[in-house]
Amino acid sequence: MFTAEDKAAILVEALPYIQQFYGKTIVIKYGGNAMINDDLKEKVMQDIALMKYVGIRPVIVHGGGPDITGFLKKVGKESDFVAGLRVTDEETIEIAEMVLDGKVNSEIVNLLNRRGVRAVGLSGKDAGLIKARKKLATVYEGEDTKKVDIGYVGEVEQVDTGILEDLLKQGYVPIIAPIGVGDNGESYNINADYVAAEIAGALQAEKLLLLTDIEGIYKDFNDKSSFISTLHLPEAKQYIKEGIIAGGMIPKVEACLTALEQGAGKTHIIDGRLAHSIILEIFTSRGIGTQVVR
Numbered sequence: 001m002f003t004a005e006d007k008a009a010i011l012v013e014a015l016p017y018i019q020q021f022y023g024k025t026i027v028i029k030y031g032g033n034a035m036i037n038d039d040l041k042e043k044v045m046q047d048i049a050l051m052k053y054v055g056i057r058p059v060i061v062h063g064g065g066p067d068i069t070g071f072l073k074k075v076g077k078e079s080d081f082v083a084g085l086r087v088t089d090e091e092t093i094e095i096a097e098m099v100l101d102g103k104v105n106s107e108i109v110n111l112l113n114r115r116g117v118r119a120v121g122l123s124g125k126d127a128g129l130i131k132a133r134k135k136l137a138t139v140y141e142g143e144d145t146k147k148v149d150i151g152y153v154g155e156v157e158q159v160d161t162g163i164l165e166d167l168l169k170q171g172y173v174p175i176i177a178p179i180g181v182g183d184n185g186e187s188y189n190i191n192a193d194y195v196a197a198e199i200a201g202a203l204q205a206e207k208l209l210l211l212t213d214i215e216g217i218y219k220d221f222n223d224k225s226s227f228i229s230t231l232h233l234p235e236a237k238q239y240i241k242e243g244i245i246a247g248g249m250i251p252k253v254e255a256c257l258t259a260l261e262q263g264a265g266k267t268h269i270i271d272g273r274l275a276h277s278i279i280l281e282i283f284t285s286r287g288i289g290t291q292v293v294r
C-alpha cells in the first residue's frame with residue numbers, strides 16, 4: 001500500500017511533466033491487441049482522462065485489427081497479412097469500416113464520455129480529415145524489394161487538420177478511426193499506426209505514443225537482454241531489411257519515422273498490456289518501451 005508520503009512523492013515527480021506538457025498535443029495510437037481486456041481498456045481511458053484534466057490535448061487514433069479478424073471469421077473469411085498489412089478485398093473493406101467506425105470508435109467515445117471527457121468520434125471521412133490513395137505493400141527479399149497489390153489498403157495522401165484544431169480548441173478529445181477516403185469517395189483501410197503518425201506530424205504533436213502488445217522492440221525475441229530502449233533511424237531501416245523487425249512491428253517503426261520526419265517531437269512504442277503505461281511514459285522519469293529517434 002502507498003503511504004501518504006509515497007503518494008505525495010508521485011505527485012511531486014509528475015509535476016514538472018504536467019507543466020512541460022500543459023496545452024501540448026499528444027497523439028496516442030491505441031491498438032487492437034491492447035484493447036482486448038476490459039480492465040485494461042478502463043485503465044487506458046483513465047489515463048486519457050487524466051491527461052485531459054491536467055491540460056494536455058490528447059488525440060486518439062485507434063486500431064481494432066483483432067475485432068476485424070473476428071467479424072471476418074463470422075462470415076467465413078480468413079485474413080492474410082503482407083508486411084503487417086491486411087489484404088483487403090471489397091467485402092473486407094466493408095466489414096473493416098463497419099467494425100472500426102461503427103463498433104470500436106463508438107465504444108471508445110462512450111467509455112470516455114462516461115468519465116466526463118467530451119470525446120468526439122471521427123473517421124478519416126469526416127470533414128475530409130484523411131485523404132487517401134492505394135498503397136502497395138513492400139516485401140523485402142534480401143537486398144531486393146517487391147511491391148504487392150493488397151486491395152483497398154490505403155496510405156495517407158493528405159490530412160486536413162481543420163476539424164481537429166477546432167475540436168481541440170473547444171476542449172473535445174478527437175477519437176479517430178483509421179479509414180481514409182479516395183478521390184472517388186472510395187474507402188481505404190489504413191493501418192492505424194500510419195494514421196497516428198500522419199496526424200501527429202500534421203498537428204506537430206509533442207509526442208506520438210504507439211501502444212502495442214509487447215514491451216517494445218527486441219533485437220532477438222528469445223533474449224530479453226536484447227531489448228532496445230532507443231532505436232535510431234538508420235538501424236531501424238536495417239533491422240526491417242534483415243527481418244529483425246517484422247510483421248506488425250514494421251508499420252509501427254515506419255510510423256515513428258514518418259512522424260519524426262514531419263516534425264512530431266518524440267515517438268515511443270510502449271506496452272499497452274501494462275496498466276497505466278501512458279501515464280508512466282508521460283509523467284515519470286523512468287522511460288518505458290522503445291523510443292524511436294532520428
Ligand SMILES: Nc1ncnc2c1ncn2[C@@H]1O[C@H](COP(=O)(O)OP(=O)(O)O)[C@@H](O)[C@H]1O
Binds near residue numbers: 248
Ligand atoms: N523486433 C521486434 N521486437 C518486438 N516485436 C516484434 C519485433 N518484430 C516483430 N514483432 C511483432 O510485432 C508485434 C506487434 O505488432 P501488432 O501485433 O500488429 O501490434 P498491435 O496489434 O498492437 O498494432 C509484436 O507482438 C511482435 O510479435
Ligand SMILES: CC(=O)N[C@@H](CCC(=O)OP(=O)(O)O)C(=O)O
Binds near residue numbers: 066084
Ligand atoms: C491495412 C491494415 O492492416 N489495416 C488495419 C486497420 C486496423 C489496425 O491498424 O488495427 P491494429 O492497430 O489493432 O492492428 C487492419 O485491417 O487490421
